[in-house]
Amino acid sequence: MINSTINEPKKEYNREMHTAEHILNQTMIRMFGTGRSVTNHIEKKKSKCDYRFDRALSEEEIRLLEGKVNEIIGQSLDVKESFVSREEAGLKYNVSKLPEDAGDVIRVISVGNYDHCPCIGQHVSNTSEIGGIAIISSDFNNETNILRIRYRIA
Numbered sequence: 542m543i544n545s546t547i548n549e550p551k552k553e554y555n556r557e558m559h560t561a562e563h564i565l566n567q568t569m570i571r572m573f574g575t576g577r578s579v580t581n582h583i584e585k586k587k588s589k590c591d592y593r594f595d596r597a598l599s600e601e602e603i604r605l606l607e608g609k610v611n612e613i614i615g616q617s618l619d620v621k622e623s624f625v626s627r628e629e630a631g632l633k634y635n636v637s638k639l640p641e642d643a644g645d646v647i648r649v650i651s652v653g654n655y656d657h658c659p660c661i662g663q664h665v666s667n668t669s670e671i672g673g674i675a676i677i678s679s680d681f682n683n684e685t686n687i688l689r690i691r692y693r694i695a
């Protein structure tokens with residue numbers, strides 16, 4: 542087996558999945574007013590993202606969410622990086638997940654004009670490379686107020 546993991550942060554890490562996560566996060570913000578996912582597990586076969594929320598989503602809402610994410614993916618948006626000062630990033634973006642030692646120059650990933658988020662991960666260069674996603678399931682834990690969404694690349 543060829544060792545091609547040098548540039549991959551994690552063995553199962555997947556650029557398509559991770560870029561889809563950016564789009565899913567922004568869609569959750571726009572449709573349901575959540576923040577970005579508080580925790581996530583991005584893997585090649587199946588990924589999950591957890592959002593702070595106050596209820597479960599209905600099957601209809603899940604299909605609307607999936608449809609919106611796929612509509613954005615289908616727009617063949619360029620995924621670009623830019624750099625801003627930490628101060629500017631703190632004013633414009635959610636930097637709660639940035640490590641303290643991320644430095645004074647922060648990398649921001651933009652998915653077209655749809656989503657802008659500081660991120661150190663690896664991404665596709667155009668959303669057309671993702672193809673689309675399918676939401677497999679979701680559930681809501683009313684003790685932790687966490688809504689979990691599981692998806693795969695479709």
Ligand SMILES: [Zn+2]
Binds near residue numbers: 560
């Ligand atoms: Zn990213």
